[in-house]
Amino acid sequence: MKQAVSIVLVLLLGAFIFTALYFADSSPLQFKPYGDADLSGRVSQGYVDKNVTADAASEEPAAVVYGETKNAETGSANIVTSVVVNYRSFDTLGEVTVLFVAALGVGLLLSGKRRRQEAAFQPSFILKHGVRIVLGIMVIFGVYLFTHGHLTPGGGFSGGSIIAAAVLLLYVSDNAFKAKVKAFKIAEGVAGSLYVVAGLLGLALGGYFLYNFLPTGVVGDLLSAGIVPIVYILIGLKVGSEISGVIAGFATEEEAL
Amino acid sequence: MLMDILSNPVLLIAVPLLFAFLAVFLKKIDKVLLGAAAVLNIAGAALIAVLYEGTKIIELGGFKPPFGISLVLDDYSLIGIVLLNVIFGLILLLSGKHVQKYAMVLLVALAALNGVILTGDLFNLFVFLEIAAIAAYIFTAMDKGFKHSFNYLVVGTLGSGLFLFGIILLYNVFGSLNMFDIQEKLSQANPADSGALALPLVMMFTGLSVEAKLMPFGGWVKGVLKKANTLVGALIVSAYALAVLLALGRVISTVFFMSGAVRIAFTAVAAGTLVFAEASAFSRKNLREVLLFSSVAQSGLVALLFLYGLTVPAVLVLAGNVVSKLVLFTVAGKFAHDLGTDDIGDLKGVFIKFPLVGVGFTASAMSLIGLPLFFGFVAKINALVGLFDAGNVWLPIIILVMAVVEGAYFVRILTTLWNTGDEGELSSKDKLKTFKLNGSAVVGAVSVAVAVVIVALGVLPILNIKQFFSVDFMTFIGQLLGGM
Known part of the structure; x- marks a missing residue:
């Protein structure tokens, strides 16, 4: 009975969504089909042009040229990064906190007397030593992703996840391996605190929380975009250590009594 | 700077x-x-x-x-x-x-x-x-x-x-x-x-x-x-x-x-919540269950007021509710933790032993019901007047009927918790001796303080002395309260 009601409800919801999206009337407030939306009226156009702080809307934005434009707004060559770590950095601080509190929950639930959980298979010699070779490359790639987050695709979240994947590999390849969870905790706390401190510095120096108070340099340079790369490195460290901590938590099991 | x-x-x-x-x-x-x-x-x-x-x-x-x-x-x-x-x-x-x-x-x-x-x-x-x-x-x-x-x-x-x-x-x-x-x-x-x-x-x-x-x-x-x-x-x-x-x-x-069909649908959800939750609260025997359903009912009421654009009454009702619920739920949780039960029948006369806690609990409950001289009255009367002004007759009736239900179960709780014996029996205080509450002084002091605020905010608008407040924020509150 419960299942039948659920199925009917889901079908009704689906029909509602479908009709609302696809049987469009001519109302200007109607969801626009793919390709019909007026992109120039959206806030994201300002992010692409890097002229959000311009006074008049009629002002023609200057073209942003890679490797030439100096002191551009945010200064990040990667447009996505300029949105994530500068225009909407406050949301990103929130997202970092989402991950933080989720990891905290895992830690609280899986705390107490626990021992290392063993894999169902015995890691082979090749797996064990192959991991040692791959490990360094993975960590370097992760670090590369978050230090170049303002230039190329990637950034703190993906870079941090790759580093955590390296830690996961260590756990999978060695039944005796135990990471230093305490070190993860310290890295996590320090990186998170520094992110907030960077925001507070912006408030003290520029009058706005998370204000980009460093010079933004030339678009495309490694040392450009002001606090953006610094914040992304902090996010990378935080995400990497947090997910590693979660992996370390799940790799343990309750001590048999 | x-x-x-x-x-x-x-x-x-x-x-x-x-x-x-x-x-x-x-x-x-x-x-x-x-x-x-x-x-x-x-x-x-x-x-x-x-x-x-x-x-x-x-x-x-x-x-x-x-x-x-x-x-x-x-x-x-x-x-x-x-x-x-x-x-x-x-x-x-x-x-x-x-x-x-x-x-x-x-x-x-x-x-x-x-x-x-x-x-x-x-x-x-x-x-x-x-x-x-x-x-x-x-x-x-x-x-x-x-x-x-x-x-x-x-x-x-x-x-x-x-x-x-x-x-x-x-x-x-x-x-x-x-x-x-x-x-x-x-x-x-x-x-x-x-x-x-x-x-x-x-x-x-x-x-x-x-x-x-x-x-x-x-x-x-x-x-x-x-x-x-x-x-x-x-x-x-x-x-x-x-x-x-x-x-x-x-x-x-x-x-x-909100307007049209969307508002009707949302109103049904909010009003339905109010009715269902008050009815559920009425039928419960455990203090915390009564309070949680009462809390759900208040959410329905607040959402209802927001749906009709009555922002000020909604904020007043919400403020009155959350402050009362803080005291009520803390006391209920404390009973459950320290006395091992929050069954209303088992707690007969508990307030005689802890009168301060009892006074705070009673004032909070009465404000929640919306009795005059308490803040809840100011909030509810604002809400009802607002709905009537908007030309709505049915919603105030639902709210009033639900306030009566709410009053009935809270009065039942209060009479039980203030009286040791059953009706027509001699009261005995023997059982009270077994009741022990850790830090009842803090809970008592805070709940009495909250009670004083609730009563003060309930009486002030009637005396209409809002002009004594000089700071902007206070005049604003004064205006809100004077809005009745």
Whole structure:
């Protein structure tokens, strides 16, 4: 009975969504089909042009040229990064906190007397030593992703996840391996605190929380975009250590009594 | 300059967050950090209230709206943050010993709830709701009721997903996430076209309803709160209820205006919640169950008022409810913890032994019912007059009938808890000797203090001495109360 009601409800919801999206009337407030939306009226156009702080809307934005434009707004060559770590950095601080509190929950639930959980298979010699070779490359790639987050695709979240994947590999390849969870905790706390401190510095120096108070340099340079790369490195460290901590938590099991 | 920085509302979010991150490696003093953040936030909210000079948009990152994220400090959010931080401080004062290992989670929750009230950006609201919700999942797992927490987790995650879906649809239409930019664009559109917004509005309302405990989306609340300790219970029915319902009000009465079929559907949900929850509360025997259903009913009432654009009465009802519920739930949780039961029948005459607690509980309950001379009366009369003025007859009738039901079960509870014997029997005080309450002095003092405030705010508008208040914030409250 419960299942039948659920199925009917889901079908009704689906029909509602479908009709609302696809049987469009001519109302200007109607969801626009793919390709019909007026992109120039959206806030994201300002992010692409890097002229959000311009006074008049009629002002023609200057073209942003890679490797030439100096002191551009945010200064990040990667447009996505300029949105994530500068225009909407406050949301990103929130997202970092989402991950933080989720990891905290895992830690609280899986705390107490626990021992290392063993894999169902015995890691082979090749797996064990192959991991040692791959490990360094993975960590370097992760670090590369978050230090170049303002230039190329990637950034703190993906870079941090790759580093955590390296830690996961260590756990999978060695039944005796135990990471230093305490070190993860310290890295996590320090990186998170520094992110907030960077925001507070912006408030003290520029009058706005998370204000980009460093010079933004030339678009495309490694040392450009002001606090953006610094914040992304902090996010990378935080995400990497947090997910590693979660992996370390799940790799343990309750001590048999 | 320094004052400008210190009175920036973003600090109410940034400071608890910073302390949460610091507590990760300063584990030994995490409770000190929690207490410090709570005190700093109360001081910060007070400073903001004193320096308040009308609506202010606080830009973040230095980007003007609608491009950057901005916080909004207006009468609405000011009342919210003052009330929230004081309530949070009181909860810690009353239930400090339940904090245990959860200091960091509480710090994050404090930051997120302030963010929910202050933010002027739809996606930012989603982010803060998400943080607050995850913190709540963790709190509710504190009592090892994992099944109910998991149920809450699943329902809450679904709700967040629907809310996000609504935001995506709105961004497609308006090209902006800033609430006031959307409001502006909506006001220029032809009202006849607003029917096209039904889908995003339904999605957002459903998503918020999960956290706002509207039925049937808030079904998780029963399992979670039935056995909750004072800390978790008071947090959910008071601090969380305040922040989430203020966010709901912001979305459905400030940014969007409800009309037509959408309003009828939402009204059915809100009014249905009110009726169902009051009926459920009436039939329960355990104090905490009665209170949790009463809390759900109040959410329905507040949502109903927001739906009809009655923002001021809604805020008054909400404020009265969360303050009363803080005292009621703390006392109920304390009985359950220290006396081993919160069955109303087993607690006969308990207030004779603890008269201070009893006075505070009684005043809070009477304010909740809406008896004259208590703050709840001011709130409810404002609500009823507002609905009548809007030409509505049926909703005031429903609200009045439900107030009678509410009165009936609260009077039943109060008479039982103040009398030792059954009706017609000689009362005996023997059983009372076995009742022992830890720290009943603190609970008593706080609940009596709250009672004094409730009565004062209930009497002042009648005496009409609002002109004695000189500070802006106080005149505003005076105007609100005088609005009856």
